[in-house]
Amino acid sequence: MEALKEELKSKIIEQLNLEDVSVDEIADDDPLFGEGLGLDSIDALELIVMLDKDYGIKLADPKEGKKIFESIGTMADYITLHKTK
């Protein structure tokens, strides 16, 4: 689980072009949106694509993303339970 969290932090920084953020600066329970990392709606769509491409998880309802993408911790929990690759 810890390795997955680190992997997610690296992927988010790289794929969402968070130039001024490092892995060490993201806590597992930091909010990804709003006052946390400040991600926006396009970033949310990128995360949905990332779940599909890297972990074989297709979100049927994008509204599900709100809970899944609350933090690195919630993402890691969801991926662990649902990944198909």
Added chain:
Amino acid sequence: MMEKRYFISSYCHIRNNTISLNGAAIYQGQHPDFNSLAKSAYRHFETDYSKFFKMDNLSKLGFLAADILLKKEGVLPENEENIAIVLSNRASSLDTDRKHWESIRNPDNYYPSPAIFVYTLPNICIGEISIRHKLYSENSFFIFDEFNPSHLFSYANGLLDMQKAEKVLCGWVDVDGPGYEAFLYLVNKKGGIVHSIEEITRLF
């Protein structure tokens, strides 16, 4: 009725690893590509706008040139000035269109990136400049085979004559593969250079 006379109050070039303002180089580097130049210039000019790194190269190019020019002109986002934007280029958003196509060309690996897709229109570049400087003004993006000073001249004059804007940010912002070139200028009611087709051509 006598035609009103307008002026070019500032202009900015970005090309060949050099950024110049009103004809004088203000930043030079030896960068292998535009993205590297953009990142370095962003830091050099203390731009402080983290969304910059999410933009495609066309938007980064237009954004940087506009930011440098408007800072020189003392345009502050909080003043919400009525500055129209009229940009043009040759390659439209082709550079980003190609990246999008790469992500969808293989049906077995079909993962279009939303962050790339949103930049598959050239006028998104104008949107990025408008968001940064809080401009809610008239704007247009034209595609030409080559730089077209007479069209930009007429269009900017029309906007000012009809009082659609107080100033017009005009120019050329083109990115195609490794090639990049920006030339932006501000048409104003006062300034040191007469706004004419000849002067636009000379400055370009």
